[in-house]
Amino acid sequence: MxxxxxxxxxxxxxxxxxxxxxxxxxxxxxxxxxxxxxxxxxxxxxxxxxxxxxxxxxxxxxxxxxxxxxxxxxxxxxxxxxxxxxxxxxxxxxxxxxxxxxxxxxDLQAKKFREWGMPEDRREELSDFLGDxxxxxxxxxxxxxxxxxxxxxxxxxxxxxxxxxxxxxxxxxxxxxxxxxxxxxxxxxxxxxxxxxxxxxxxxxxxxxxxxxxxxxxxxxxxxxxxxxxxxxxxxxxRAATILRHHVERTENVVDVLRREGASTPWEVSAALFGDLHGIHVLHGPGEAYAHLDHLASNGLAERDGTRYDLVDPDPDVGALFPDPGVDRVVEWSE
The missing domain is CATH 3.60.15.10 (Ribonuclease Z/Hydroxyacylglutathione hydrolase-like)
Known part of the structure; x- marks a missing residue:
């Protein structure tokens, strides 16, 4: 090979x-x-x-x-x-x-952009990037x-x-x-x-x-x-177990944003997590926030009202959403 x-x-x-x-x-x-x-x-x-x-x-x-x-x-x-x-x-x-x-x-992308609360000018920017x-x-x-x-x-x-x-x-x-x-x-x-x-x-x-x-x-x-x-x-x-634990931590970070800011869109949560994004990351940032918000909502720990998500319980048990990988090794990248 x-x-x-x-x-x-x-x-x-x-x-x-x-x-x-x-x-x-x-x-x-x-x-x-x-x-x-x-x-x-x-x-x-x-x-x-x-x-x-x-x-x-x-x-x-x-x-x-x-x-x-x-x-x-x-x-x-x-x-x-x-x-x-x-x-x-x-x-x-x-x-x-x-x-x-x-x-x-x-068409599904355009629908998701609206559901994520992405501002119209950023939707246009992203659509232009993807089209180009x-x-x-x-x-x-x-x-x-x-x-x-x-x-x-x-x-x-x-x-x-x-x-x-x-x-x-x-x-x-x-x-x-x-x-x-x-x-x-x-x-x-x-x-x-x-x-x-x-x-x-x-x-x-x-x-x-x-x-x-x-x-x-x-x-x-x-x-x-x-x-x-x-x-x-x-x-x-x-490495897979390390990535899984990363997603537990990211979900906890999403919960922190909702606890601090109240009901928020995926776009707003993305801004709190990642700041201002450009290029392909205008797609990836709110998409990542949505994935975690959706996981919380699917498991009854958050609720969605239109484009916004809010906590059902101010102190949800995030760890219960993720199975134990059974692997304790941490495999992080080093340059």
């Missing part, structure tokens, strides 16, 4: 593309594809060439999820090589460029959907699809039980905590779904995780 690191100045940072080559069958498989920018395509082409391959040699692309920094070049790769592109069934229509699915996602970056999603392509538990034989190994929704509806890790390692996309990251609530507005109960995914990853307990950004994670279960 080889890793290619592709530039990404719009979103989280450098993207990882993993290159799996089966010498017995001459098959070339990529896990994720990078963002659809000409300079990134050139970088991918150059780095593949350093390994002795061309874009035309790619036989399959396994996508961890639909976000453009992971799936953007899949269509261009398919056009060049005829590669089969695989994506989880929840994300496949967006990767394929299905117009109805894309329109539904954009639509091309990063790349060319439409034919997509072969897969489901949780499906498997792929690659490079003499079997990769099992492990569905881990939260950050995205179809986010999936590819787990090799023999090597005890997983390609996890943005399910867990070594530095940042993956955004929930804003990164994919299609996810119902985004924080609850993500907590379940973290617990599933902890239960899987691979020895190594290969993330979509930055470097290898050597204690994936410990």
């Amino acid at each position: 080889n890793r290619i690191r592709l530039d990404n100045t719009v979103f989280e940072g450098l993207n990882n593309v993993y290159v799996l080559a089966d010498d017995d069958s001459d098959e070339l498989v990529l896990v994720d594809a990078g963002v659809a920018l000409p300079e990134v395509r050139e970088q991918l082409t150059t780095d593949l060439a350093s390994l002795g391959y061309e874009l035309a040699d790619v036989d399959r692309v396994l996508l961890t999820h639909w976000h453009s920094d992971h799936a953007g070049l899949a269509g261009a790769i398919q056009a060049e090589s005829g590669a089969t592109v695989h994506a989880h069934e929840a994300d496949a229509p967006l990767v394929a460029g299905d117009e109805a699915s894309l329109l539904e996602e954009r 970056h639509m091309d990063l999603g790349g060319e439409p392509c034919d997509v072969e959907p897969f489901a949780d538990g499906d498997s792929f034989t690659v490079d003499g190994r079997t990769l099992e699809a492990v569905h881990l929704p939260g950050h995205a509806a179809g986010l999936t890790a590819f787990y090799d039980a023999d090597a005890d390692e997983a390609f996890v996309g943005d399910a867990i990251l070594p530095k940042y905590t993956p955004n929930v609530g804003g990164a994919d507005v299609r996810v119902d109960d985004p924080l609850g779904r993500y907590v379940d995914s973290l617990l599933r990853l902890i239960d899987l307990d691979p020895d190594t995780a290969w993330p979509g950004h930055r470097d290898r994670i050597d204690d994936p279960a410990g």
